[in-house]
Amino acid sequence: MTTAMRRRDLEVEQVRADDFQQCLLRDGPEAQAATYSWELNQKRAVSLLLAGSVSGLLGFLFAGVLGLHNYYSGGFRQLWAYNKTFTLENNFMGEPFPSGHNYCPQTVSELVHDHQSAEGKLFFGFGLLAAICILASWYPSHLRNVYLGDGVKVCGCCGPTWQNMRQFCPSIGLFLVTCIPTVPPANRHFGENFTVFLHTSGAIMMVGGYGLCEIVALRYACAGHKDTVAGPILKPREWRVRAALIGLSLCSGIAFQVCGFLSPKPVDSLGTDSCADVWVVPSKIDFEYVLQKPGGDHLSLAVRISQAIADRDKLLLDTAHGSCLLLKTLEYWFEVSAGLFMVGSHLAIWWYCPERRLDLPEKLPELAKRELRRQGYATTFISWGGTGSDLEDASSEDDTPTECS
Secondary structure (H helix, E strand, O other): OOHHHHHHHHHHHHHHHHHHHHHHHHHOHHHHHHHHHHHHHHHHHHHHHHHHHHHHHHHHHHHHHHHHHHHOEOOHHHHOHHHHOOEOOEOOOOOEOOOOOOOOOOOHHHHOOOOOOHHHHHHHHHHHHHHHHHHHHOHHHOOOOOOOOOOOEOOEOOOOEHHHHHHHHHHHHHHHHHHOOOOOHHHOOHHHHHHHHHHHHHHHHHHHHHHHHHHHHHHHHHHHOOOOOOOOOOOOOHHHHHHHHHHHHHHHHHHHHHHHHHOOOOEOOOOOOOOOOEEEOOOHHHHHHHHOOOOOOHHHHHHHHHHHHHHOOOEEEEOOOHHHHHHHHHHHHHHHHHHHHHHHHHHHHHHHOHHHHOOOOOOOOOOOHHHHHHOOOOHHHHHHHOOOOHHHHHOOOOOOOOOOO
8 A cells, every 4th residue: 555545545544533523522422411511500590690689688678678767766656656756766875856857877888887786787698698699690791781891892902801890890899899897976086087998999899890891892783784893692671771771870979979078077065056066975964963963874875975985976966957858869879779789680681682591401411321331330221311412322332331330
């Protein structure tokens, strides 16, 4: 046999081997396993996105409801009891607030800053669960209605991609908001101000960062319909729904910042023209006055005042009223609305994504017969189970089967 004929025969055998490999990859267990793995990742992304969105929705919803419950001391029944009035709480002196209003938190963060309270426990639990689920879902890389790929970068030609920004910014921001609480403004020192800075940065990453990522995705989706660039694949009316939700979220976030900027700072004495909260450091005169008060609460009030005197902490003497109370209320509910609309945007992505309707096969992908033999399964079990591919079985006839252990 000449060298040319031998080379030709080797080339023919190589072509047959390549055809066999392509057929095995297309129809064999490897192809089934690859398809199942990809569909499973998409299904996992959809499920975790839904779980995280529902958890975030419950966290912000409970924060809003419990804020109302705390303001109307005694529960929602006080809204309509006693001629539509509510129970007025007392200040640190044991006397009703002169303003005639209970204390209204300025932000959701201030409401839930105490992790020992009911609202703090609920927001921390649901917020942490939402951040973990959304971060673990990797939905920006698996759902077609948000997928941008690695070609769309933040700075145009360099820097992180918008897809990675969507993956990490909202989740990390929610982690910071949930795990780093803030104290009321009156008792903030250097350390508390630094935690407030980190908390605010997390809120900007959560709402603002996600809003920018969603705007970029919707812009590329709109351009994709014009066959100019590739972009997310959207269903009819999906663009309008998602644009409305993210627009409302960003507008609520901006209004929240504006109300916070316009709200007057707390004052430290009564009798001023300000309508803001009055926070003061108690004095020994206040301590002696409380001790002389009748009733069973004077001892607990005295202990609280003595601790505040020792730590130089301010206590609430009077609450905001008038325009100051209105600004605080608007600021609080704008923050709640920003979070709810942001979560609603995630739910819209889940609702419209085509991967939500994926159905996994009724049984797991088949293992190759060679792998089953290697693991010790008997030939009768392999033949009865119908697993593996016939092509691979023909190439493995010389393998010696062993009994199951």
